[in-house]
Amino acid sequence: MADQEIKRPVKPEQYQPVLEGMPEMICRKCRLPMEPAETYFEYLDHGFHTKLLRCPKCGEVYIPEELARGKMAEVEQNLEDK
Amino acid sequence: MMEKESGVQETTAGNTFSICPVCGRRIAAKRVQTGREVRMRKHCQAHGSFDTVLWRGLRDWQEWRGDIEPPGEGECLRCGNCRGLCPEHKRSTCCTLLEVTSRCNMNCAFCFAGDCLEPDPSLEQVKAWIFDLTVPGKTFLQLSGGEPTVRDDLPDIVTFAKKCGCRYIQLNSNGLRLAEDEDYVRRLAEAGLSFVFLQFDGITDEVYTALRKRPLLSVKERAIDNCGKYGIGVTLVPVIVPGVNEHQIGDIIRYGIRWSPVVRGVHFQPVSYFGRIPALPEDQDRFTLDELLDAVVRQSGGLVQENNLIPSCCDHPMCGFHGDFVTLPDRTLMALTAKRQTCGCCGPEEPGFDPAEKNREFIGRRWNSGKEALLAGAASRSAPTEQDGGFTASDEGGKDASVKEDYTDMDVFLKRVREYGFTLTSMDFQDAGNLDFERLRQCSLHVYRRGRWIPFCAAYMTLFGDISGCYNET
Structure with a gap:
Protein backbone atom coordinates (compact mmCIF):
# COMPACT_ATOMS: atom_id res chain seq x y z
CA MET A 1 0.00 0.00 0.00
CA ALA A 2 2.87 2.34 0.79
CA ASP A 3 3.98 2.42 -2.83
CA GLN A 4 0.51 2.93 -4.22
CA GLU A 5 0.08 6.30 -5.84
CA ILE A 6 -2.78 8.34 -4.42
CA LYS A 7 -5.13 9.27 -7.26
CA ARG A 8 -6.11 12.88 -6.78
CA PRO A 9 -8.64 14.82 -8.88
CA VAL A 10 -7.14 16.76 -11.76
CA LYS A 11 -7.70 20.51 -11.50
CA PRO A 12 -9.49 22.27 -14.40
CA GLU A 13 -6.36 24.23 -15.34
CA GLN A 14 -4.55 20.91 -15.76
CA TYR A 15 -7.10 19.38 -18.14
CA GLN A 16 -5.62 18.07 -21.38
CA PRO A 17 -7.56 17.61 -24.61
CA VAL A 18 -8.74 14.03 -24.30
CA LEU A 19 -7.98 12.79 -27.80
CA GLU A 20 -5.15 15.07 -28.75
CA GLY A 21 -1.83 13.27 -29.05
CA MET A 22 -3.30 9.99 -27.94
CA PRO A 23 -1.63 6.90 -29.45
CA GLU A 24 -3.74 4.55 -31.51
CA MET A 25 -5.87 2.37 -29.26
CA ILE A 26 -6.93 -1.15 -30.18
CA CYS A 27 -10.13 -2.71 -28.86
CA ARG A 28 -9.05 -5.60 -26.66
CA LYS A 29 -12.03 -7.71 -27.69
CA CYS A 30 -12.38 -7.00 -31.44
CA ARG A 31 -8.73 -6.13 -32.19
CA LEU A 32 -9.89 -3.13 -34.23
CA PRO A 33 -8.54 0.43 -34.01
CA MET A 34 -10.84 2.61 -31.85
CA GLU A 35 -12.27 5.73 -33.48
CA PRO A 36 -13.26 9.13 -32.11
CA ALA A 37 -17.01 9.25 -31.58
CA GLU A 38 -19.45 11.39 -29.64
CA THR A 39 -20.36 9.37 -26.56
CA TYR A 40 -23.41 9.88 -24.39
CA PHE A 41 -23.72 9.06 -20.70
CA GLU A 42 -25.98 9.82 -17.78
CA TYR A 43 -25.29 10.75 -14.21
CA LEU A 44 -27.93 11.52 -11.55
CA ASP A 45 -30.64 12.36 -14.09
CA HIS A 46 -28.35 14.58 -16.20
CA GLY A 47 -27.22 13.56 -19.68
CA PHE A 48 -23.86 14.54 -21.16
CA HIS A 49 -21.81 13.86 -24.22
CA THR A 50 -18.18 14.17 -25.08
CA LYS A 51 -15.87 12.77 -27.74
CA LEU A 52 -14.16 9.50 -26.83
CA LEU A 53 -12.45 6.62 -28.62
CA ARG A 54 -14.94 3.91 -29.44
CA CYS A 55 -14.70 0.48 -31.05
CA PRO A 56 -16.56 0.60 -34.39
CA LYS A 57 -17.69 -2.99 -33.91
CA CYS A 58 -18.66 -3.62 -30.28
CA GLY A 59 -19.12 0.00 -29.18
CA GLU A 60 -16.82 -0.30 -26.18
CA VAL A 61 -15.36 3.11 -25.24
CA TYR A 62 -12.01 3.97 -23.78
CA ILE A 63 -12.11 6.50 -20.92
CA PRO A 64 -8.65 7.89 -20.29
CA GLU A 65 -7.65 8.28 -16.68
CA GLU A 66 -7.22 12.05 -17.01
CA LEU A 67 -10.83 12.35 -18.17
CA ALA A 68 -12.13 10.20 -15.33
CA ARG A 69 -10.18 12.14 -12.73
CA GLY A 70 -10.72 15.49 -14.45
CA LYS A 71 -13.87 16.57 -16.22
CA MET A 72 -15.94 13.54 -15.31
CA ALA A 73 -15.04 13.88 -11.65
CA GLU A 74 -15.92 17.58 -11.80
CA VAL A 75 -19.32 16.83 -13.35
CA GLU A 76 -19.99 14.26 -10.65
CA GLN A 77 -18.94 16.64 -7.93
CA ASN A 78 -21.20 19.38 -9.24
CA LEU A 79 -24.21 17.09 -9.27
CA GLU A 80 -23.54 15.36 -5.97
CA ASP A 81 -21.85 17.98 -3.95
CA LYS A 82 -24.61 19.14 -1.64
CA MET B 1 -52.73 10.86 21.80
CA MET B 2 -55.21 13.60 22.59
CA GLU B 3 -58.24 14.92 20.84
CA LYS B 4 -58.75 18.65 20.50
CA GLU B 5 -62.18 20.25 20.65
CA SER B 6 -62.22 20.44 16.85
CA GLY B 7 -61.97 16.66 16.72
CA VAL B 8 -58.53 16.72 15.09
CA GLN B 9 -56.17 14.32 16.79
CA GLU B 10 -53.05 15.60 18.44
CA THR B 11 -49.93 13.44 18.37
CA THR B 12 -46.50 13.82 19.88
CA ALA B 13 -43.92 14.63 17.24
CA GLY B 14 -40.93 14.19 19.49
CA ASN B 15 -39.54 15.23 22.83
CA THR B 16 -36.63 17.58 23.19
CA PHE B 17 -35.23 20.27 25.45
CA SER B 18 -35.50 24.03 25.20
CA ILE B 19 -35.16 27.00 27.52
CA CYS B 20 -37.67 29.11 29.37
CA PRO B 21 -37.77 32.32 27.31
CA VAL B 22 -38.05 34.33 30.50
CA CYS B 23 -35.39 32.90 32.82
CA GLY B 24 -33.32 30.86 30.37
CA ARG B 25 -33.45 27.65 32.43
CA ARG B 26 -33.34 24.40 30.51
CA ILE B 27 -36.81 22.84 30.37
CA ALA B 28 -38.33 19.83 28.65
CA ALA B 29 -40.19 20.61 25.44
CA LYS B 30 -42.63 18.60 23.41
CA ARG B 31 -43.42 18.86 19.72
CA VAL B 32 -47.10 18.35 19.10
CA GLN B 33 -48.60 17.65 15.71
CA THR B 34 -52.20 18.50 14.86
CA GLY B 35 -53.06 17.52 11.34
CA ARG B 36 -49.97 18.69 9.43
CA GLU B 37 -49.14 21.57 11.79
CA VAL B 38 -46.42 21.11 14.40
CA ARG B 39 -46.01 23.24 17.51
CA MET B 40 -43.56 23.37 20.41
CA ARG B 41 -44.95 23.31 23.92
CA LYS B 42 -42.92 23.80 27.06
CA HIS B 43 -43.54 24.67 30.67
CA CYS B 44 -41.40 26.49 33.22
CA GLN B 45 -42.45 26.03 36.83
CA ALA B 46 -41.64 29.65 37.56
CA HIS B 47 -42.92 31.34 34.41
CA GLY B 48 -45.70 29.19 33.03
CA SER B 49 -46.43 27.53 29.70
CA PHE B 50 -45.25 28.52 26.24
CA ASP B 51 -46.61 27.39 22.90
CA THR B 52 -45.27 28.36 19.48
CA VAL B 53 -45.70 27.24 15.88
CA LEU B 54 -42.80 25.33 14.24
CA TRP B 55 -44.34 24.07 11.00
CA ARG B 56 -47.56 25.13 9.28
CA GLY B 57 -48.02 21.90 7.37
CA LEU B 58 -47.37 23.11 3.83
CA ARG B 59 -44.86 20.25 3.46
CA ASP B 60 -44.77 16.90 5.20
CA TRP B 61 -42.92 17.45 8.47
CA GLN B 62 -41.63 13.91 8.88
CA GLU B 63 -40.52 13.54 5.28
CA TRP B 64 -38.49 16.76 5.48
CA ARG B 65 -36.76 16.15 8.82
CA GLY B 66 -36.30 12.39 8.64
CA ASP B 67 -35.42 10.35 11.70
CA ILE B 68 -33.16 12.06 14.19
CA GLU B 69 -32.21 10.73 17.57
CA PRO B 70 -33.74 13.01 20.24
CA PRO B 71 -31.52 14.57 22.90
CA GLY B 72 -31.36 12.31 25.93
CA GLU B 73 -31.65 13.26 29.57
CA GLY B 74 -28.21 14.30 30.74
CA GLU B 75 -27.04 15.30 27.28
CA CYS B 76 -26.24 18.92 26.42
CA LEU B 77 -27.19 20.19 29.85
CA ARG B 78 -25.89 23.64 29.13
CA CYS B 79 -26.67 23.72 25.41
CA GLY B 80 -28.99 26.73 25.63
CA ASN B 81 -26.44 28.64 27.65
CA CYS B 82 -23.43 27.45 25.70
CA ARG B 83 -20.08 29.02 26.51
CA GLY B 84 -18.10 26.90 24.10
CA LEU B 85 -18.53 23.70 22.12
CA CYS B 86 -18.66 20.58 24.28
CA PRO B 87 -17.52 17.06 23.29
CA GLU B 88 -21.18 16.12 22.76
CA HIS B 89 -21.66 18.69 19.99
CA LYS B 90 -22.46 16.83 16.81
CA ARG B 91 -20.86 19.06 14.18
CA SER B 92 -17.45 20.51 13.65
CA THR B 93 -17.13 24.12 12.54
CA CYS B 94 -18.26 24.88 9.00
CA CYS B 95 -18.05 28.67 9.26
CA THR B 96 -16.47 30.77 12.00
CA LEU B 97 -18.09 34.14 12.60
CA LEU B 98 -15.88 36.85 14.09
CA GLU B 99 -17.28 40.16 15.35
CA VAL B 100 -14.76 42.85 14.47
CA THR B 101 -16.88 45.71 15.75
CA SER B 102 -20.16 46.32 17.53
CA ARG B 103 -20.62 49.71 15.85
CA CYS B 104 -23.05 50.14 12.98
CA ASN B 105 -23.90 52.90 10.53
CA MET B 106 -27.60 51.97 10.60
CA ASN B 107 -30.27 51.47 13.24
CA CYS B 108 -32.50 48.71 11.90
CA ALA B 109 -35.83 47.64 13.36
CA PHE B 110 -34.48 44.06 13.34
CA CYS B 111 -30.89 43.19 14.21
CA PHE B 112 -29.55 40.00 15.71
CA ALA B 113 -26.59 41.89 17.12
CA GLY B 114 -28.83 44.09 19.30
CA ASP B 115 -27.80 47.38 20.82
CA CYS B 116 -24.53 46.40 22.38
CA LEU B 117 -21.98 49.18 21.89
CA GLU B 118 -18.44 48.52 22.93
CA PRO B 119 -15.18 50.05 21.76
CA ASP B 120 -13.71 48.31 18.71
CA PRO B 121 -11.12 45.65 19.45
CA SER B 122 -7.71 46.86 18.27
CA LEU B 123 -6.29 45.62 14.98
CA GLU B 124 -3.68 43.69 16.94
CA GLN B 125 -6.41 42.04 19.03
CA VAL B 126 -8.38 41.04 15.92
CA LYS B 127 -5.22 39.63 14.35
CA ALA B 128 -4.52 37.60 17.48
CA TRP B 129 -8.06 36.14 17.33
CA ILE B 130 -7.72 35.31 13.65
CA PHE B 131 -4.37 33.66 14.26
CA ASP B 132 -5.97 31.58 17.01
CA LEU B 133 -9.06 30.52 15.09
CA THR B 134 -7.50 29.74 11.71
CA VAL B 135 -6.84 26.23 10.53
CA PRO B 136 -4.68 26.95 7.47
CA GLY B 137 -6.30 25.87 4.24
CA LYS B 138 -9.62 25.10 5.90
CA THR B 139 -11.11 28.00 7.82
CA PHE B 140 -14.17 29.72 6.40
CA LEU B 141 -14.16 33.08 8.17
CA GLN B 142 -17.16 35.39 8.32
CA LEU B 143 -16.29 38.96 9.27
CA SER B 144 -19.29 40.32 11.08
CA GLY B 145 -20.37 42.90 13.62
CA GLY B 146 -22.02 45.40 14.00
CA GLU B 147 -21.20 46.56 10.52
CA PRO B 148 -17.61 45.51 9.75
CA THR B 149 -17.13 48.19 7.07
CA VAL B 150 -17.18 50.96 9.67
CA ARG B 151 -13.60 49.87 10.31
CA ASP B 152 -11.13 51.61 8.01
CA ASP B 153 -8.64 48.84 8.66
CA LEU B 154 -10.93 46.04 7.43
CA PRO B 155 -8.73 45.44 4.33
CA ASP B 156 -5.78 44.94 6.71
CA ILE B 157 -7.82 42.38 8.62
CA VAL B 158 -8.63 40.55 5.38
CA THR B 159 -4.97 40.63 4.34
CA PHE B 160 -3.95 39.12 7.66
CA ALA B 161 -6.66 36.44 7.52
CA LYS B 162 -5.48 35.47 4.05
CA LYS B 163 -1.88 35.37 5.23
CA CYS B 164 -2.91 33.12 8.12
CA GLY B 165 -4.36 30.65 5.63
CA CYS B 166 -8.12 31.26 5.79
CA ARG B 167 -9.59 29.42 2.81
CA TYR B 168 -12.64 31.65 2.37
CA ILE B 169 -13.24 35.11 3.83
CA GLN B 170 -16.79 36.39 3.79
CA LEU B 171 -17.93 39.88 4.71
CA ASN B 172 -21.39 40.31 6.25
CA SER B 173 -22.48 43.82 5.33
CA ASN B 174 -25.41 46.18 4.90
CA GLY B 175 -23.63 47.53 1.81
CA LEU B 176 -23.67 51.23 2.70
CA ARG B 177 -19.92 51.73 2.51
CA LEU B 178 -19.54 49.26 -0.35
CA ALA B 179 -21.92 51.49 -2.32
CA GLU B 180 -20.32 54.79 -1.39
CA ASP B 181 -16.62 54.00 -1.28
CA GLU B 182 -15.46 52.19 -4.39
CA ASP B 183 -11.82 52.44 -3.42
CA TYR B 184 -12.61 50.61 -0.19
CA VAL B 185 -14.15 47.78 -2.24
CA ARG B 186 -11.03 47.68 -4.42
CA ARG B 187 -8.83 47.41 -1.34
CA LEU B 188 -10.96 44.58 0.06
CA ALA B 189 -10.72 42.73 -3.25
CA GLU B 190 -6.96 43.17 -3.41
CA ALA B 191 -6.67 41.99 0.18
CA GLY B 192 -8.32 38.71 -0.81
CA LEU B 193 -11.95 39.03 0.25
CA SER B 194 -13.82 36.04 -1.18
CA PHE B 195 -17.43 37.24 -1.19
CA VAL B 196 -20.00 39.46 0.45
CA PHE B 197 -23.16 38.49 2.30
CA LEU B 198 -25.27 41.54 1.51
CA GLN B 199 -28.31 42.44 3.60
CA PHE B 200 -30.97 42.64 0.86
CA ASP B 201 -34.57 42.51 2.04
CA GLY B 202 -36.54 43.31 -1.08
CA ILE B 203 -36.84 45.07 -4.37
CA THR B 204 -38.81 48.13 -3.23
CA ASP B 205 -37.90 50.96 -0.91
CA GLU B 206 -41.04 50.37 1.18
CA VAL B 207 -39.47 47.15 2.46
CA TYR B 208 -36.25 48.90 3.47
CA THR B 209 -38.14 51.75 5.11
CA ALA B 210 -40.08 49.22 7.20
CA LEU B 211 -37.11 47.08 8.23
CA ARG B 212 -34.13 49.43 7.98
CA LYS B 213 -35.84 52.78 8.56
CA ARG B 214 -34.67 54.28 5.26
CA PRO B 215 -34.97 53.65 1.50
CA LEU B 216 -31.97 51.60 0.40
CA LEU B 217 -32.61 49.88 -2.92
CA SER B 218 -30.34 52.16 -4.95
CA VAL B 219 -27.66 51.76 -2.26
CA LYS B 220 -27.85 47.97 -2.56
CA GLU B 221 -27.55 48.17 -6.33
CA ARG B 222 -24.46 50.36 -6.15
CA ALA B 223 -22.93 47.98 -3.63
CA ILE B 224 -23.55 44.99 -5.93
CA ASP B 225 -22.17 46.90 -8.91
CA ASN B 226 -19.01 47.92 -7.06
CA CYS B 227 -18.39 44.37 -5.85
CA GLY B 228 -18.81 43.10 -9.40
CA LYS B 229 -16.26 45.58 -10.73
CA TYR B 230 -13.60 44.06 -8.49
CA GLY B 231 -14.55 40.41 -8.84
CA ILE B 232 -16.23 39.99 -5.45
CA GLY B 233 -19.25 37.70 -5.58
CA VAL B 234 -22.36 38.79 -3.69
CA THR B 235 -24.99 36.64 -1.98
CA LEU B 236 -28.25 38.46 -1.27
CA VAL B 237 -29.48 37.94 2.28
CA PRO B 238 -33.12 38.84 2.88
CA VAL B 239 -34.62 38.69 6.36
CA ILE B 240 -38.19 37.59 5.72
CA VAL B 241 -40.76 39.24 7.97
CA PRO B 242 -44.46 38.33 7.61
CA GLY B 243 -46.51 41.29 6.42
CA VAL B 244 -43.43 43.14 5.17
CA ASN B 245 -41.62 41.27 2.41
CA GLU B 246 -42.75 37.65 2.23
CA HIS B 247 -44.53 38.50 -1.02
CA GLN B 248 -41.23 39.56 -2.65
CA ILE B 249 -39.42 36.24 -2.33
CA GLY B 250 -39.82 35.39 -6.02
CA ASP B 251 -38.86 38.91 -7.08
CA ILE B 252 -35.68 38.74 -5.00
CA ILE B 253 -34.74 35.47 -6.74
CA ARG B 254 -35.37 36.99 -10.18
CA TYR B 255 -33.40 40.07 -9.19
CA GLY B 256 -30.46 37.88 -8.18
CA ILE B 257 -30.60 35.94 -11.45
CA ARG B 258 -30.48 39.18 -13.43
CA TRP B 259 -27.32 40.17 -11.58
CA SER B 260 -25.66 36.78 -12.07
CA PRO B 261 -22.72 36.14 -12.02
CA VAL B 262 -22.05 39.08 -9.66
CA VAL B 263 -24.85 37.76 -7.47
CA ARG B 264 -24.05 34.16 -6.58
CA GLY B 265 -27.32 33.32 -4.85
CA VAL B 266 -29.95 34.23 -2.31
CA HIS B 267 -29.70 33.21 1.34
CA PHE B 268 -33.07 33.60 3.05
CA GLN B 269 -33.31 34.20 6.78
CA PRO B 270 -36.86 33.99 8.17
CA VAL B 271 -37.07 36.48 11.01
CA SER B 272 -35.97 35.30 14.46
CA TYR B 273 -36.69 37.15 17.63
CA PHE B 274 -33.42 38.00 19.28
CA GLY B 275 -31.18 41.01 19.52
CA ARG B 276 -33.18 44.07 18.56
CA ILE B 277 -36.79 43.48 17.48
CA PRO B 278 -39.88 45.68 17.58
CA ALA B 279 -42.05 43.30 19.67
CA LEU B 280 -42.24 39.74 20.99
CA PRO B 281 -43.59 37.28 18.43
CA GLU B 282 -47.07 35.87 18.12
CA ASP B 283 -47.73 32.93 15.79
CA GLN B 284 -48.52 35.26 12.89
CA ASP B 285 -45.12 36.93 13.27
CA ARG B 286 -43.24 33.75 12.47
CA PHE B 287 -42.33 32.59 8.97
CA THR B 288 -41.71 28.88 9.28
CA LEU B 289 -39.35 26.85 7.12
CA ASP B 290 -42.18 25.14 5.27
CA GLU B 291 -43.75 28.53 4.52
CA LEU B 292 -40.45 29.63 3.03
CA LEU B 293 -40.07 26.45 0.98
CA ASP B 294 -43.61 26.87 -0.32
CA ALA B 295 -43.13 30.57 -1.10
CA VAL B 296 -39.86 30.02 -2.99
CA VAL B 297 -41.43 27.42 -5.26
CA ARG B 298 -44.77 29.22 -5.69
CA GLN B 299 -43.35 32.71 -6.24
CA SER B 300 -40.51 31.58 -8.51
CA GLY B 301 -42.99 31.09 -11.34
CA GLY B 302 -41.61 27.71 -12.34
CA LEU B 303 -37.91 28.55 -11.94
CA VAL B 304 -37.64 26.35 -8.85
CA GLN B 305 -39.31 22.98 -8.31
CA GLU B 306 -40.15 21.50 -4.93
CA ASN B 307 -37.55 18.73 -5.22
CA ASN B 308 -34.75 21.22 -6.01
CA LEU B 309 -34.66 22.37 -2.39
CA ILE B 310 -33.24 19.86 0.03
CA PRO B 311 -32.24 19.84 3.70
CA SER B 312 -28.57 20.32 4.34
CA CYS B 313 -26.66 17.25 5.46
CA CYS B 314 -24.50 19.64 7.49
CA ASP B 315 -26.89 21.35 9.91
CA HIS B 316 -30.18 20.01 11.26
CA PRO B 317 -32.87 19.65 8.54
CA MET B 318 -35.05 22.20 10.36
CA CYS B 319 -32.26 24.78 10.20
CA GLY B 320 -32.64 25.43 6.51
CA PHE B 321 -32.45 24.22 2.94
CA HIS B 322 -30.21 24.53 -0.04
CA GLY B 323 -30.65 24.35 -3.77
CA ASP B 324 -27.87 24.44 -6.33
CA PHE B 325 -28.48 25.96 -9.75
CA VAL B 326 -26.88 27.52 -12.78
CA THR B 327 -28.29 30.71 -14.28
CA LEU B 328 -28.93 30.53 -18.02
CA PRO B 329 -28.71 33.36 -20.57
CA ASP B 330 -32.51 33.58 -20.80
CA ARG B 331 -32.62 34.31 -17.04
CA THR B 332 -33.95 30.94 -16.06
CA LEU B 333 -32.35 28.38 -13.79
CA MET B 334 -30.94 24.95 -14.49
CA ALA B 335 -31.28 22.87 -11.33
CA LEU B 336 -28.35 20.77 -10.20
CA THR B 337 -29.98 19.56 -6.99
CA ALA B 338 -32.83 17.11 -6.94
CA LYS B 339 -34.19 15.16 -4.03
CA ARG B 340 -33.88 11.52 -4.95
CA GLN B 341 -34.95 8.26 -3.47
CA THR B 342 -31.33 7.33 -3.11
CA CYS B 343 -29.34 10.48 -2.80
CA GLY B 344 -26.02 10.70 -4.60
CA CYS B 345 -24.29 12.47 -1.76
CA CYS B 346 -25.92 11.70 1.57
CA GLY B 347 -25.66 7.95 1.55
CA PRO B 348 -24.12 5.95 4.35
CA GLU B 349 -21.45 8.07 5.91
CA GLU B 350 -17.94 6.74 5.52
CA PRO B 351 -15.61 6.77 8.51
CA GLY B 352 -14.14 10.22 8.87
CA PHE B 353 -16.91 11.87 6.83
CA ASP B 354 -17.36 15.45 8.03
CA PRO B 355 -20.59 17.13 6.85
CA ALA B 356 -19.34 20.55 7.95
CA GLU B 357 -16.23 20.22 5.81
CA LYS B 358 -18.25 19.06 2.83
CA ASN B 359 -20.67 21.96 3.20
CA ARG B 360 -17.86 24.47 3.63
CA GLU B 361 -16.24 23.36 0.39
CA PHE B 362 -19.55 23.39 -1.46
CA ILE B 363 -20.66 26.89 -0.50
CA GLY B 364 -17.16 28.31 -0.65
CA ARG B 365 -16.61 27.03 -4.16
CA ARG B 366 -20.02 28.16 -5.37
CA TRP B 367 -19.79 31.68 -4.00
CA ASN B 368 -16.13 32.16 -4.84
CA SER B 369 -15.86 30.75 -8.36
CA GLY B 370 -16.10 32.39 -11.74
CA LYS B 371 -14.32 35.63 -10.90
CA GLU B 372 -13.18 36.12 -14.52
CA ALA B 373 -16.71 35.88 -15.89
CA LEU B 374 -17.89 38.05 -13.05
CA LEU B 375 -15.43 40.79 -13.94
CA ALA B 376 -16.26 40.60 -17.62
CA GLY B 377 -19.99 40.50 -16.98
CA ALA B 378 -20.03 43.35 -14.50
CA ALA B 379 -18.30 45.66 -16.93
CA SER B 380 -21.17 45.31 -19.38
CA ARG B 381 -23.98 45.67 -16.88
CA SER B 382 -26.17 48.70 -16.64
CA ALA B 383 -27.98 49.71 -13.50
CA PRO B 384 -31.53 48.34 -13.33
CA THR B 385 -34.25 50.76 -14.42
CA GLU B 386 -38.00 50.82 -14.44
CA GLN B 387 -38.08 48.85 -17.69
CA ASP B 388 -38.26 45.11 -17.85
CA GLY B 389 -40.00 44.76 -14.53
CA GLY B 390 -37.53 47.08 -12.94
CA PHE B 391 -34.27 45.53 -14.06
CA THR B 392 -32.16 45.72 -17.15
CA ALA B 393 -28.97 44.07 -16.08
CA SER B 394 -27.56 42.99 -19.40
CA ASP B 395 -27.59 39.56 -20.95
CA GLU B 396 -23.99 38.60 -20.39
CA GLY B 397 -22.26 41.32 -22.31
CA GLY B 398 -24.68 41.47 -25.19
CA LYS B 399 -24.79 37.74 -25.82
CA ASP B 400 -28.00 36.77 -27.55
CA ALA B 401 -30.09 35.03 -24.89
CA SER B 402 -32.15 33.27 -27.55
CA VAL B 403 -29.10 31.29 -28.74
CA LYS B 404 -29.26 28.03 -26.82
CA GLU B 405 -26.05 26.53 -25.61
CA ASP B 406 -25.77 22.78 -25.43
CA TYR B 407 -25.43 21.98 -21.73
CA THR B 408 -25.22 18.28 -22.43
CA ASP B 409 -21.79 19.01 -23.86
CA MET B 410 -19.55 18.34 -20.89
CA ASP B 411 -17.22 21.25 -21.61
CA VAL B 412 -20.07 23.73 -22.07
CA PHE B 413 -21.77 22.46 -18.91
CA LEU B 414 -18.65 22.73 -16.77
CA LYS B 415 -17.82 26.22 -18.03
CA ARG B 416 -21.33 27.37 -17.23
CA VAL B 417 -21.33 25.83 -13.77
CA ARG B 418 -17.98 27.35 -12.91
CA GLU B 419 -19.00 30.83 -14.03
CA TYR B 420 -22.73 31.07 -13.37
CA GLY B 421 -23.39 28.98 -10.27
CA PHE B 422 -26.35 30.21 -8.25
CA THR B 423 -27.53 28.93 -4.88
CA LEU B 424 -30.82 29.27 -3.04
CA THR B 425 -30.20 28.63 0.62
CA SER B 426 -31.74 29.49 3.95
CA MET B 427 -30.85 29.62 7.60
CA ASP B 428 -33.67 29.55 10.12
CA ASN B 434 -38.59 28.03 19.70
CA LEU B 435 -35.09 26.89 20.66
CA ASP B 436 -34.69 23.14 20.20
CA PHE B 437 -31.59 21.47 21.65
CA GLU B 438 -31.84 18.78 18.98
CA ARG B 439 -31.11 21.48 16.40
CA LEU B 440 -28.61 23.44 18.45
CA ARG B 441 -26.34 20.44 19.07
CA GLN B 442 -26.03 20.03 15.28
CA CYS B 443 -25.12 23.65 14.53
CA SER B 444 -22.02 24.18 12.37
CA LEU B 445 -22.03 28.00 12.26
CA HIS B 446 -19.97 29.03 15.24
CA VAL B 447 -19.25 32.43 16.71
CA TYR B 448 -15.68 32.86 17.91
CA ARG B 449 -15.45 34.76 21.18
CA ARG B 450 -12.17 34.99 23.04
CA GLY B 451 -10.91 31.54 22.26
CA ARG B 452 -14.24 29.74 22.32
CA TRP B 453 -16.58 28.60 19.56
CA ILE B 454 -20.29 29.04 20.34
CA PRO B 455 -23.20 27.84 18.14
CA PHE B 456 -24.72 30.91 16.50
CA CYS B 457 -28.17 30.69 18.06
CA ALA B 458 -26.71 30.23 21.54
CA ALA B 459 -24.31 33.12 21.03
CA TYR B 460 -27.08 35.57 20.15
CA MET B 461 -29.87 34.09 22.29
CA THR B 462 -31.80 36.89 23.96
CA LEU B 463 -34.25 36.17 26.75
CA PHE B 464 -37.57 37.77 26.02
CA GLY B 465 -37.27 39.98 29.10
CA ASP B 466 -34.02 41.37 27.74
CA ILE B 467 -35.14 41.91 24.19
CA SER B 468 -33.56 45.01 22.67
CA GLY B 469 -30.96 44.60 25.38
CA CYS B 470 -27.28 43.95 25.08
CA TYR B 471 -25.76 40.51 24.96
CA ASN B 472 -23.14 40.43 27.68
CA GLU B 473 -20.84 37.48 27.90
CA THR B 474 -20.32 36.46 31.51
Missing part, protein backbone atom coordinates in the same frame (compact mmCIF):
# COMPACT_ATOMS: atom_id res chain seq x y z
CA PHE B 429 -32.18 30.89 13.31
CA GLN B 430 -33.77 29.96 16.61
CA ASP B 431 -34.83 32.27 19.42
CA ALA B 432 -35.83 31.82 23.04
CA GLY B 433 -39.38 30.97 21.98
